Amino acid sequence: MTTPIPLFDPMVPAFARISRVDRELPDVFTWHLAAPSGAGFSFAPGQFNMLYAFGAGEVPISISGDPNRPEELVHTIRAVGAVTRAMQGLRKGDTIGVRGPFGSAWPLAEARDQDLLFVAGGLGVAPLRPAILHALAARSLYRRVIVLAGFRSPADFIFRKELERWRSRFDVTVEVTVDRADTSFRGTVAVVPALIAEVELDPAATVALLCGPEVMMRFAVRELERRGVPHERIHVSMERSMKCGVGFCGHCQYGPTFVCKDGPVYRFDRIERLFYVREI
Ligand SMILES: Cc1cc2nc3c(=O)[nH]c(=O)nc-3n(C[C@H](O)[C@H](O)[C@H](O)COP(=O)(O)OP(=O)(O)OC[C@H]3O[C@@H](n4cnc5c(N)ncnc54)[C@H](O)[C@@H]3O)c2cc1C
Ligand code: FES
The missing domain is CATH 3.40.50.80 (Nucleotide-binding domain of ferredoxin-NADP reductase (FNR) module)
Structure with a gap:
């Protein structure tokens, strides 16, 4: 499975409408999003999007939906701070911004026959x-x-x-x-x-x-x-706080790597030394 990259300017969010909200836990919810244009959202399992709650801010959130159903984008979010709490307040029919998909994917092709x-x-x-x-x-x-x-x-x-x-x-x-x-x-x-x-x-x-x-x-x-x-x-x-999501700002630096483009999925032997360093 190849890793999709955004077709347009990766810094410009596309609009997506919330078509359904599933409440998983008091602080965890799942959004089902539809592109207003009807265009699909291709992604590889493991990738994330930068989701933008207008007026509140933008955060990286992994895609939790089915890669075989690109017509619907699904994200599962825990409300922990300013942006994710603002997201929890949004309802069916509201619009958010989406940039992505970004980052590396789970190695499903390499895992065949394993x-x-x-x-x-x-x-x-x-x-x-x-x-x-x-x-x-x-x-x-x-x-x-x-x-x-x-x-x-x-x-x-x-x-x-x-x-x-x-x-x-x-x-x-x-x-x-x-x-x-x-x-x-x-x-x-x-x-x-x-x-x-x-x-x-x-x-x-x-x-x-x-x-x-x-x-x-x-x-x-x-x-x-x-x-x-x-x-x-x-x-x-791996998770690190992010700003650009595409390797420009250095915010997500993890040793010599950027989690937004070299991760979030890493082969363990490639980050083993960093993995055991606390607070990196
Ligand atoms: C690649 C990637 C994928 C992610 N996927 C998901 C996802 O699928 N679902 C989801 O709910 N969240 C996910 N996150 C975490 C999510 O991005 C953060 O929870 C979010 O940025 C918090 O923003 P905030 O403004 O709401 O809270 P902030 O005000 O930024 O933080 C509030 C509190 O939460 C803590 N916090 C912030 N980020 C994290 C984090 N990554 N892990 C643990 N504690 C954190 C802060 O230390 C602080 O105590 C992902 C992060 C990355 C980098
Ligand atoms: S978030 Fe900007 S370099 Fe990774």
Whole structure:
């Protein structure tokens, strides 16, 4: 799958209308966007857009929709600060600005005929979702497909119904865990890297795609190492604050790289040294 680049001036936002808002959690919502022109939005799983709430500001948000449905652009957003809270206040029919798609993609072409292991923490399920949907739609291209997802508590699940749907398929392994729960919860209580310790793996034929808080990814990498998965088979999605989104301003510098154009998806062995430096 090639990485689409914007056709027009990457600094000029296109308009997109909010056609549906799904409330995932009190502070997390999913936008379904339609281009007023009717033109589609091509992207590669793993890429992000710069979304502009007029009057509030612009932020990078991963695309969480289905790459096989380019007529609709989907983003899942947690309201954490000024811009994302303003976004939470927008409704169906409102218009926002979109620049993108930008950045690198999950290595789905390289992973053909391999086992695909998705490891998600919390909202990290959203940037992985397009890759999971692609793998499920093109199931014969891959060997095993394994999805491991961890949430803070049962109340923090996102895409719950979809996870259940994937889990009911005979050709996918889906394991979900929570960090903490009361005694009424019947599922697994553990941090998500603990699921890696349990799952059946063929390390030499596994491509692992990780997305979530950096601390969770650190422990997940450690567990993958323990299971014998080589670093060049591990891919992580990094987040840094951004301004231009296209490699001009240096705002998202991560060592010698810019997350907006060299990332957000990195092959782990290429950033390993940086990954363990705190506060970089
Ligand atoms: C490539 C990329 C993809 C992203 N994808 C998504 C996505 O799919 N969904 C989503 O909700 N967010 C995503 N983010 C994070 C999102 O861009 C930030 O949450 C947003 O920029 C915050 O802007 P704000 O003005 O609302 O909050 P700010 O006022 O900028 O920040 C409010 C608080 O949130 C913290 N914060 C800001 N950015 C982050 C971050 N990246 N991670 C953790 N804490 C942060 C700040 O430290 C501060 O405490 C992504 C970021 C990047 C770089
Ligand atoms: S955001 Fe400007 S260089 Fe990456």
